[in-house]
Amino acid sequence: MSSVLSLNKTRSRWLTFGLLALGLALLPFLVDAGLGRSWVRLLDLALLYVILALGLNIVVGYAGLLDLGYVAFYALGAYVYAWLSSPHFGLHLPFWAVLPLGAALAALFGVLLGAPTLRLRGDYLAIVTLGFGEIIRIFLNNLNAPVNITNGPQGINLIDPVRLGSFDLSQSHALFGYTFTGIHLTYYLFLLFTLMVIFISMRLEDSRIGRAWVAIREDEIAAAATGINTRNLKLLAFAMGATFGGLAGGLFASFQGFISPESFNLMESIMILCMIVLGGMGHIPGVIFGAVVLTLLPEALRYTGDWQRNLFGQIYIDPADLRMLLFGVALVAVMLYRPAGLLPSTRRRREFADAQG
Amino acid sequence: MSAPKAAPSPSGKLDAGSTPLLTVSGVSKAFGGLQALSDISLQVHTGEIFGLIGPNGAGKTTLFNALTGLYSINHGEIRLYGRRIDGRKPHQVLHAGLARTFQNIRLFAEMTALENVLVGRHARTTSGVVGAVLRLPGTRREEADSRERSHALLKRVGIAQHAHRLAKNLPYGDQRRLEIARALATEPRLLALDEPAAGMNPAERAALRELLLQLQADGLTLLLIEHDVKLVMGLCTRLAVLDYGVKIAEGTPDVVSRDPKVIAAYLGDETL
Numbered sequence: 001m002s003s004v005l006s007l008n009k010t011r012s013r014w015l016t017f018g019l020l021a022l023g024l025a026l027l028p029f030l031v032d033a034g035l036g037r038s039w040v041r042l043l044d045l046a047l048l049y050v051i052l053a054l055g056l057n058i059v060v061g062y063a064g065l066l067d068l069g070y071v072a073f074y075a076l077g078a079y080v081y082a083w084l085s086s087p088h089f090g091l092h093l094p095f096w097a098v099l100p101l102g103a104a105l106a107a108l109f110g111v112l113l114g115a116p117t118l119r120l121r122g123d124y125l126a127i128v129t130l131g132f133g134e135i136i137r138i139f140l141n142n143l144n145a146p147v148n149i150t151n152g153p154q155g156i157n158l159i160d161p162v163r164l165g166s167f168d169l170s171q172s173h174a175l176f177g178y179t180f181t182g183i184h185l186t187y188y189l190f191l192l193f194t195l196m197v198i199f200i201s202m203r204l205e206d207s208r209i210g211r212a213w214v215a216i217r218e219d220e221i222a223a224a225a226t227g228i229n230t231r232n233l234k235l236l237a238f239a240m241g242a243t244f245g246g247l248a249g250g251l252f253a254s255f256q257g258f259i260s261p262e263s264f265n266l267m268e269s270i271m272i273l274c275m276i277v278l279g280g281m282g283h284i285p286g287v288i289f290g291a292v293v294l295t296l297l298p299e300a301l302r303y304t305g306d307w308q309r310n311l312f313g314q315i316y317i318d319p320a321d322l323r324m325l326l327f328g329v330a331l332v333a334v335m336l337y338r339p340a341g342l343l344p345s346t347r348r349r350r351e352f353a354d355a356q357g
Numbered sequence: 358m359s360a361p362k363a364a365p366s367p368s369g370k371l372d373a374g375s376t377p378l379l380t381v382s383g384v385s386k387a388f389g390g391l392q393a394l395s396d397i398s399l400q401v402h403t404g405e406i407f408g409l410i411g412p413n414g415a416g417k418t419t420l421f422n423a424l425t426g427l428y429s430i431n432h433g434e435i436r437l438y439g440r441r442i443d444g445r446k447p448h449q450v451l452h453a454g455l456a457r458t459f460q461n462i463r464l465f466a467e468m469t470a471l472e473n474v475l476v477g478r479h480a481r482t483t484s485g486v487v488g489a490v491l492r493l494p495g496t497r498r499e500e501a502d503s504r505e506r507s508h509a510l511l512k513r514v515g516i517a518q519h520a521h522r523l524a525k526n527l528p529y530g531d532q533r534r535l536e537i538a539r540a541l542a543t544e545p546r547l548l549a550l551d552e553p554a555a556g557m558n559p560a561e562r563a564a565l566r567e568l569l570l571q572l573q574a575d576g577l578t579l580l581l582i583e584h585d586v587k588l589v590m591g592l593c594t595r596l597a598v599l600d601y602g603v604k605i606a607e608g609t610p611d612v613v614s615r616d617p618k619v620i621a622a623y624l625g626d627e628t629l
Contacts, residue, residue, distance in 0.1 A: 200490050207489035208475075208482055208500070211468070215476045218465035224447035225425055225457055227480025227543050236486070 028187045039299075040183045044255060046295040047190035048248050051197045053275040053291040054284065055244025058201070060273065061282035062210060063237035064217025066126040068269050069113070069133025073242040075140060075264035076109055077102035077249025082156040082259055083149075095162045099250040106246025107239040109136075114238035118231055121220075133269055140261040155260025162189060162254045170257070186255055193251060197244055201284055204240070213237055214282075278334055280341030289343045301326050378403045378547055378578050379424075379455075384433035384443075386416075386423055386602075393419045394602045396433070401547065406569065406579040408593035408610075410586070412622060415599040417582045418460055421551055424580075425457045426450040437547065451480055456545035458536040460552045460582070466525035470516060470535050473524050474507035477542025510538040514568060530561035537568070548572070549580040554588055566592060590614065598622070 028040045052074060059067045080102035084093045117128050144152030161170035161182070169189060170182040204210045212233050215223040224230050253259050271294065279290020304326065305319035334342060379401040386394040394416050401407045409417050422428040424435060426447040435443040442450050465473050482503060488496035511517045514534040519527055524535060533553055540548055553569075554562050562585065569592060573579060583589045589596065590610040598606040598613060600622040606613050613619055 203490045203492065204486065207496075208479060208484055208503075209486055209489050211472055211476050212479050214468060214472075215465050215479075218467055219463050221427065221447075222459065222463035222465065223476070225427070225451065225459075225463075226477055226539060227448050227451040227456075228476070229446075229448045240486070 024191060028184045032184070037181070037183065040181075040187065042296060042299055044183060044186050044190055046292045047187070047194045048252055048255075049272065049275060049291040049295045050194050050288050051190075051244055051248040051251075052272050053279070053287045054197050054201050055241045055248070056272050057241075057276050057282065057284070057287045058204070058213070058244070059237050059241035061276055061287065062205070062213040062217065063234060064213075065234060065237065066122060067129045067238075067241070068126045068266070068273065069129035069131070069136070070241070070245060070272055071264045071266070071269040072113075072133040072136035073106040073110060073245030074249040074252070074268070075136055075261070076106045077246030078253040078259045078264070079140065079150065079156070079249075080105050080246070081250040081253035082159050085160040085254070086156055087158050088151060088156045092160055095160075095250075095254060099247060102250040103243045103246040106242040106249070110238040110240075110242025110245075111235050113242075114235045118234055130266065130269075133264075133266060137261050137264050140264070150261070153261060155258060155262070157258045159253050159257045159259065161257065162186075169254075190251060190255075193247065197247070198284065198288070205284065209233070209236070274331065278331065278341060280344040283341070283343060283345035286341050286343035286345065290341065293342070297330065298323060298327055377401060378405075378438060379580070380436040380439075381420075381424070382434055382436075384420070384423060384435060385431045386419060386428060387431055392602050394423065394430075397599070397602075397604050398433075399597050399604065399607060401578060401580055403546075403578055404573065404576065405594045406573055406581060406592055408589045408596040409580065409582045409599065410584075410589055410596060411599035414601075416602040417599055418551060419602075420599070421457060421549055421582065424450070424549065425455060448480065451543055451545075454544075454546035455549065456540035456543045456547075457549040458533070458540055458551055458553060460555065462532050462536055464524040464532055464535060464539070466523065468524055469521050470511060470524055470527065470538075471504075471507055471520040473535055474510050474538050474542045475503055477539040478503040478507065480543050507538075507542060510541050511535075513541075514538045515564065530557050530565075533557065533565070534568070541572075545577070547578045547580060549582075551582045552584060553581070554583060554585050562588060 028043060031039045031043055052070070055073075056067065056070045059065050059070070077099075081095075081098050083089055084091050084098045084101065085095065086092075113129065113132050117125055120128055140150045141153055143150040144154075150156070161168055163169065167173070168182075169185045172179055172181045173185065174180075212223070212228045215226065215228060216230055216233060220230055252263075272291075275290040275294045276287050277290075278294060279288070280286025301323040302319060304317075304322045305315050308315045308317070308319075338344070377400040381400070382398045384394055384397045385392070397416075397420060399407075409420065411417055419428065423430050423443070426442070426445050426449065430443050433443070434441055437450075437453050437455055440453060442453050442455065445453070465476060468476070482499050484493075484496040484499050487493070508517065508520065511520050514537055516527070516531045516534050516538070519531060519535075524532065527535060533555075537548075537550070537553065550569075554565055557565060566588060569579060569581075581589070581593060593610055595608060596606075596610055596613045597604055598616075598619050600618075605618045605622060606616045608616075
């Protein structure tokens, strides 16, 4: 009886898994046919933001360290890729060598940022990390003289796309009788890395390390008195988060072919933080959902000009202004009506239910 | 009674049989102008339930915080099994074998009871990031062992039925029990309990008393801060009395309760 039940359970689990895989595989084609190619590009970006949000989720969601300079690690990963794989220094190393290097450098900087801020918490930590993010960006902006390292505000151009042998991911390819454009192929590459990051996050969450992080978030003194080396585990959280940030940065550089300090401003850090808070802090499906929604929503709101024209015959409010206004309203509404996030963990949901009841 | 102020030898390897479990010698701690602890010396021997009593503000919790590495001390030294633990970080003190609970319960509120106890296993387990991500056989064995022990500890303190409830949703008395289970998960040699019976009703107190006696029977040494005089007198093998940061008496409950200084400082104010 129970064996039949568990068999059914495994079978339905595999069925769900299969359908999900099929859906994810077909998604770029459905989006391409239904909404247009620019939305496939956005899909690629959404996957990048999922990686970024899951990285920041380790620092903010699990360990409870409010980091407002997370974009610095994203920038470092992107610049490492650009330095080692573009005409800027004349280096063209392959992506499988450059991506890990970028992630490793970001992790190192994560530890460098973490070490002096170990005693800080909450608002104070937020201010220091915010400063760190700005310092990195300003460095990137000004390191074009006396030695041109970052090419300053002009940024670095002609960055190599991901290439495997002679297979260039930015070009269209005919495979199995279908034509895959670069944007479609990039989707699959990013999906692969995203799934890897999700897998690592899930495994860490349900482990000795993940529990120690949450314990530090809940009560640092009790955590220390229960035998947790809070210093090492906080540094580990910073390093893990930064690794994911650096990885996303490298992928971003290869995808865009061009990077400049402008892409890595404070707004970007805040956006990634919003994805976590809005989706459901510390809850992997929530964070993924938040990242996808907050990547696509501002783009969808670009069409407000068309809506106005259709409804009223003319445009009353500049779509660019209206877009940010509606975005802000949406954020406030979510925080008012779903304070634990759009997809909170059962834990957080209970917490807020308790607070109300 | 005055402990030898030996030169601080790094390892302090003495014969374990002759060494008391915990030796506090000449410990002082000041907060600005306030002398919270003055020249406190005491010894706790293996298998004892040692009580620490005194009026509010006498320095009992300060002494606990000093013992467990939360406060640094100004003078004196603290040894566990002959090894110095003063100047160590809280997690190092715990590794050395001294676990504690807190007066104002400090559980990990958003974690389940089971997870709280699992965090206690952290100090006695070793698997890292790679082990966790790849679920290596060693990690899986360790995790299974931790879970088994944690379930057993929840059962032992009598809250097995709450394993999957959030710590903050447990009844008050059970939260105190959970804190004890979490401390026991770290496999301490000495367990320091800061007012474990505070806020408990008589039935919960009786159950707690049983639990503490059981732990003692199993070979654990207990250091106990408690306000409930009846509980302390009935439970403890020896007592030390603090008043204004000074140790004013030490001995068996009988001797201490007849000490005029103690009666003046503490028992005289109590309506027994």
